[in-house]
Amino acid sequence: MNIARSIRISRKQLAAHKLRTALALTGIVIGVSAVIIMVAIGNGAQQEVLSKIEAMGTDLLIVNAGQVQKSAGRQQIRGTVTTLALADVEAIARECSAVKVAAPVQSKKIQVKYGNLSTNTTVVGTTTEFQEVRNFRIAAGAFFTDDENLASRRAAVLGQSVVNNLFEGRNPIGETIRVGRVPFEIIGVMESKGVDLNGADQDDQIFIPIRTALRRVFNVSYIGAINIRATNTQAMRQAVAQVSELLRDRHRLNKQQKPDDFTIQNQADLLVAQRETTNTFTMLIGSIASISLLVGGIGILAIMLIAIRERTNEIGLRMAVGASRKDIMTQFVIEASILGVGGGLVGIFLGVLGAVVVRFGTSWAVTISPNSVALAFGFSLLVGLFFGVYPARRASLLDPIEALRSE
Amino acid sequence: MNNNVIQGTNLAKIYNKGGGGEVGAVQNVSVEIRRGEYAAIMGASGSGKSTLMNILGCLDKPTSGSLKLDGIEVSTLTDEELARVRNKKIGFVFQSFNLLARTNALENVELPLIYSDKTDISRLARHALESVGLADRVHHNPSELSGGQQQRVAIARALVTDPEIIFADEPTGNLDSKSSLEIMALFQQLNEKGRTIVLVTHEPDIAQHARRIIQIADGRIVSDEVNPNPRVAEQEMSALLPKEVAHENR
Ligand SMILES: Nc1ncnc2c1ncn2[C@@H]1O[C@H](COP(=O)(O)OP(=O)(O)OP(=O)(O)O)[C@@H](O)[C@H]1O
Ligand SMILES: [Mg+2]
Numbered sequence: 001m002n003i004a005r006s007i008r009i010s011r012k013q014l015a016a017h018k019l020r021t022a023l024a025l026t027g028i029v030i031g032v033s034a035v036i037i038m039v040a041i042g043n044g045a046q047q048e049v050l051s052k053i054e055a056m057g058t059d060l061l062i063v064n065a066g067q068v069q070k071s072a073g074r075q076q077i078r079g080t081v082t083t084l085a086l087a088d089v090e091a092i093a094r095e096c097s098a099v100k101v102a103a104p105v106q107s108k109k110i111q112v113k114y115g116n117l118s119t120n121t122t123v124v125g126t127t128t129e130f131q132e133v134r135n136f137r138i139a140a141g142a143f144f145t146d147d148e149n150l151a152s153r154r155a156a157v158l159g160q161s162v163v164n165n166l167f168e169g170r171n172p173i174g175e176t177i178r179v180g181r182v183p184f185e186i187i188g189v190m191e192s193k194g195v196d197l198n199g200a201d202q203d204d205q206i207f208i209p210i211r212t213a214l215r216r217v218f219n220v221s222y223i224g225a226i227n228i229r230a231t232n233t234q235a236m237r238q239a240v241a242q243v244s245e246l247l248r249d250r251h252r253l254n255k256q257q258k259p260d261d262f263t264i265q266n267q268a269d270l271l272v273a274q275r276e277t278t279n280t281f282t283m284l285i286g287s288i289a290s291i292s293l294l295v296g297g298i299g300i301l302a303i304m305l306i307a308i309r310e311r312t313n314e315i316g317l318r319m320a321v322g323a324s325r326k327d328i329m330t331q332f333v334i335e336a337s338i339l340g341v342g343g344g345l346v347g348i349f350l351g352v353l354g355a356v357v358v359r360f361g362t363s364w365a366v367t368i369s370p371n372s373v374a375l376a377f378g379f380s381l382l383v384g385l386f387f388g389v390y391p392a393r394r395a396s397l398l399d400p401i402e403a404l405r406s407e
Numbered sequence: 408m409n410n411n412v413i414q415g416t417n418l419a420k421i422y423n424k425g426g427g428g429e430v431g432a433v434q435n436v437s438v439e440i441r442r443g444e445y446a447a448i449m450g451a452s453g454s455g456k457s458t459l460m461n462i463l464g465c466l467d468k469p470t471s472g473s474l475k476l477d478g479i480e481v482s483t484l485t486d487e488e489l490a491r492v493r494n495k496k497i498g499f500v501f502q503s504f505n506l507l508a509r510t511n512a513l514e515n516v517e518l519p520l521i522y523s524d525k526t527d528i529s530r531l532a533r534h535a536l537e538s539v540g541l542a543d544r545v546h547h548n549p550s551e552l553s554g555g556q557q558q559r560v561a562i563a564r565a566l567v568t569d570p571e572i573i574f575a576d577e578p579t580g581n582l583d584s585k586s587s588l589e590i591m592a593l594f595q596q597l598n599e600k601g602r603t604i605v606l607v608t609h610e611p612d613i614a615q616h617a618r619r620i621i622q623i624a625d626g627r628i629v630s631d632e633v634n635p636n637p638r639v640a641e642q643e644m645s646a647l648l649p650k651e652v653a654h655e656n657r
Pocket of ligand 2: 458
């Protein structure tokens with residue numbers, strides 16, 4: 001018996017029992033579309049995270065004072081370490097060949113007032129290099145210069161959210177705000193940056209010169225972090241080594257054989273780590289969805305067993321007119337495979353449709369992965385084959401006389 | 408050239424009953440069917456007619472004995488080989504027609520060809536339907552055909568592979584007397600053209616159409632005789648006709 005003919009017979013049989021065929025398909029359809037939608041959501045989340053990291057630049061290094069600990073996926077600095085100084089930033093910029101620019105950062109959430117309006121926002125003390133290191137751009141007015149920093153001017157540059165909170169859309173440039181009790185003149189507004197990896201609003205910040213910040217606002221002599229941009233992504237390792245060596249030397253850690261009193265965060269490593277995490281996540285939800293494919297396979301199994309019981313007489317007749325056991329087996333395996341493939345195709349259609357609906361119905365980034373589509377489809381074909389073999393074998397082993405006698 | 412289409416020697420079929428007892432559905436039967444014969448196997452219900460026919464038709468394997476089909480020993484063949492033999496050399500007609508529902512006459516007749524190496528399936532099936540007088544019912548589904556017509560589709564299905572022999576198990580069992588005569592007429596017509604036919608029935612009136620009558624009881628052949636004056640179905644039908652005409656004219 002040739003395959004084309006078998007497929008034709010099987011198609012006819014399936015078409016003759018529409019409701020049953022539809023029921024057998026349902027499980028597979030749900031399974032395939034679940035895999036596609038789940039993986040699309042996972043991929044979307046991954047790409048969003050990765051694009052955020054990449055937007056910050058893969059050549060970005062962040063030196064934090066003290067040991068950074070990860071807890072619940074967020075980074076936290078334990079205790080206060082007072083050894084990182086402005087002079088370290090200058091030394092890094094001067095002496096490390098793999099470093100392009102470096103900017104100090106000391107920040108804290110403080111109440112900021114304008115007239116009778118106030119808001120709690122992150123006050124960042126830094127230098128003009130911050131713009132280059134972190135890809136922050138000025139939207140209106142100007143960022144403070146080195147001279148303004150050296151002169152400890154009380155100048156502030158606001159993020160968009162702060163402008164919205166305190167000025168309700170009016171132009172803030174030239175106005176005076178109070179940071180804590182210290183008055184600052186607003187000289188510029190930053191372009192909007194959105195939320196960062198940890199979900200913090202990067203527009204809810206104000207920037208002031210680091211010297212002014214240390215002396216007038218924070219009243220300390222140390223800084224919390226140094227943001228560094230390497231000359232290029234390839235120079236990252238070198239930059240990390242140079243900065244680490246220099247800081248250990250300046251902090252006299254080598255002689256005393258002490259551990260680092262700083263932690264260097266590498267965006268490239270973060271990128272790899274994030275990619276691994278989200279890959280694991282995608283795999284996890286993908287495999288959960290595959291379980292529903294398996295359940296779909298059991299649906300095919302059940303429907304095929306019912307079909308074979310109902311068609312016992314037909315099977316007997318086919319044997320009487322010359323169908324061999326192999327022919328009967330082939331026919332039912334093909335029928336189950338058609339169910340698998342059909343369910344796979346409908347599932348792909350619904351899955352893609354579902355992913356598109358999710359994309360427009362929510363704010364999630366959703367990226368359909370061609371791999372997941374191919375995988376889900378292949379799997380549904382396999383499931384059909386696998387769960388078709390047992391009923392097909394049962395059909396092929398029927399005794400023709402008994403089969404013919406059944407009604 | 409072997410003159411015997413079928414030669415069975417000492418055939419037996421023993422079923423094990425629950426409790427250790429045995430049923431000899433067919434016991435020590437030796438029988439041969441010659442090419443071109445029209446034989447009826449007759450006997451009471453449970454006498455072993457169907458069992459014997461299934462063995463002769465390679466649908467069932469005998470517990471013991473030898474069976475030659477066209478001179479070839481078939482009792483030792485595998486299931487696959489038996490399927491080939493049935494497909495090529497044997498045609499079956501059953502009491503309940505056994506047509507595939509929701510499948511038209513043409514496709515029902517094509518069924519045996521699907522399992523053969525023939526290529527012009529559709530033409531052969533049409534030809535077979537013509538030979539049973541159903542050229543105009545090719546695209547009808549079984550539910551749109553009368554019982555007699557359905558049985559003729561089944562006969563076309565048995566003929567389509569041009570088999571050595573046709574086995575019919577109570578082919579008129581589900582039919583009224585007029586349709587039964589039509590089927591008997593068809594068999595006689597086919598036999599006159601040389602087709603070998605074995606008819607299984609418990610009705611003497613039906614068996615009388617065959618040219619040889621084999622009687623079996625309790626799984627054994629009790630008599631095997633030539634029927635000197637077979638009934639002629641065509642004549643019986645025309646005898647029916649005036650009555651019907653009269654009936655309709657009244
Ligand atoms: N699978 C089986 N298992 C046990 N006994 C069986 C089996 N098939 C048939 N028999 C027995 O074998 C005997 C012959 O059965 P068979 O069907 O050949 O009779 P038959 O002459 O065709 O009867 P009928 O006219 O009612 O069709 C019966 O006694 C029956 O009960
Ligand atoms: Mg019987």
